[in-house]
Amino acid sequence: MGNQQEKDALFEALVEAAKALGNGRRAQLIDILGQGERSVEELAAEIHQSMANTSQHLQRLLRAGIVYSRRSGTRIYYSLASPAVERLWRALREAAEAHSGELGDLVRAYVGNRADLSMITRDELLLWLRQGDVVVLDVRPQAEYEAGHIPGALSVPFSDVKSRLREVPQGSEIVAYCRGPYCLYADEAVRLLTDEGRLATRLEDGFPEWKAAGLPIEQSATVRNAPPRP
Amino acid sequence: MGNQQEKDALFEALVEAAKALGNGRRAQLIDILGQGERSVEELAAEIHQSMANTSQHLQRLLRAGIVYSRRSGTRIYYSLASPAVERLWRALREAAEAHSGELGDLVRAYVGNRADLSMITRDELLLWLRQGDVVVLDVRPQAEYEAGHIPGALSVPFSDVKSRLREVPQGSEIVAYCRGPYCLYADEAVRLLTDEGRLATRLEDGFPEWKAAGLPIEQSATVRNAPPRP
DNA sequence: AGGCTTGTCAAGAGAACTCTTGAATAGGAG
C-alpha cells in the first residue's frame, strides 16, 4: 500500500499548477493568454515587467504544463496549454470572489465606480442579437480580435474608439466587450460613446467567458496560423 | 482609468487562493476536508505532521477564505468554505492530469498496479443500483461516512473489512468506494474481498465526485451538527 | 560575415515560505 513519501510526492506534483498560478504577475499572463497567443515582448509590455523577468515567469508556466510555446522566426509565441487551464483560472476567480471582502475593495479601487455604466449579460446580448439592430464592438487590441471574437463584432481597439466614431452606425444600440469583468477597455469605450450621445452598453464579462459558454466564435482570415501541436 | 499598481494588487488578491493551494501538505488537507469537517488533531494525523505545523497550514487556508473553522468545546473543526473550493480543487487536478508527464509515474508509484482491479464508473453504478442486488460499501473512516455517503451504503471502514466480512451479504455484487481516485482504501478492500471469493469492484472515483455530480446523498443521524454559519 | 532583434541563462540580494521547538491560551474536568 502506498506510503506517505509517495503520497507527498504525488500531491506535490498535483500542486505544481497551483504554484505556477500563485503569483500575481503570472496570473496576469494567464489572463492575457486567455485571449489568444502572444509573444514575450507583447506580454512583457502588458504586465509592465522586463523581458527577462517575463520570460522567467513564462518558463515557470511552461514547466508546469500551463502554457505552450512555439517559435516563429525570431519571436516566441505563448498560449494556454489546454481548455483545462482556462477552467482552472475561472474556478480560481470564482473561489476568490466567493469569499474575501477585501477583493471587492480592490476591484472597486481598480475599476472605479461602475454605477453609471449600462451593462448587460451574455444571455441578454444573445436575445438582442436575435432581434437584430445591435452593433457589437470588440474594443480589445487588434491581435486579440484576430485570434477570435464574437461573430459579427467590429474590431475597434479601445485607443481608436474616439477617432473611428463615424464608422459605428448611428441609431443602433451599441454593445462593447473586452477581456472580461476586470478589463476596463469596454468601460471607457461605453463612457466615450455615451458622452457622444450614443446608446452604449458593456457586456458584463468578456470574450473568454463567451467562448467558454460554448457560443460560436469567429476568427479573422489574417489570424497568425499556429502549426498543429506535437 | 485603473493604474498598474491597483491592477497588481487585484491580481495578487485573486491569486491568494492559488498560493494557499500551492503546497502539497495543504492540498492533502483540502482533499481530506472534501470528505467533511475534521479537527486539527485528526488532520495532523492524516498528513503525518505536527499539530503546530498543521495548525499553521490551516490558518493559511483560513486567511485565504478556503476553509471555515468553528470551535466546539476544546476542539476546533475545519471544513471547506464553499462548493467553489471543491470546484477549484477538482479543476486543479484536471489541469494537472491533462498534462501529466511526470504525474502518471507518481500516481503509479503511489497507487501501484491497478490492472488486476475491477473498476466501474459512477454511471455504471447507478445502472446497477436501479437493477438492484448490489451492496455498496463505504470503506472510509466512520466520521467521513457520517458526514455524508451514497444512499444505502454500508459503513465498513477499511481497517474493519477483514473482520466484518460476515456482515456483507453473500451472493451480491459488492462495490466499494472511498475518497477519490487517489485513495487506496477501496483498492485494498476489493483485493481483500476478491481473495475471499467475493465479487468485488471499486468505484472509479469517490464520494466528493458523487456529491459534485448532484447525485443524492445521505447523512447519519449521529452526524456532528454544525451550527449555521454567520 | 556582421549587426540587429527577440528571448533565454546565470548569479545574487532581499523577501517569503516551511518546518521545528517551546511557550501561551481557551475550554473542560475534577
Added chain:
DNA sequence: CTCCTATTCAAGAGTTCTCTTGACAAGCCT
C-alpha cells in the same frame, strides 16, 4: 482553583521565490 487537552503563537534556521543586471543564443537582414 488546578490540571489536562487541543490548539495557537512566536522565534529561528534552512529553503525557495522574485526581480535585477549583464552576458549569451538563435534567427533575420543586408
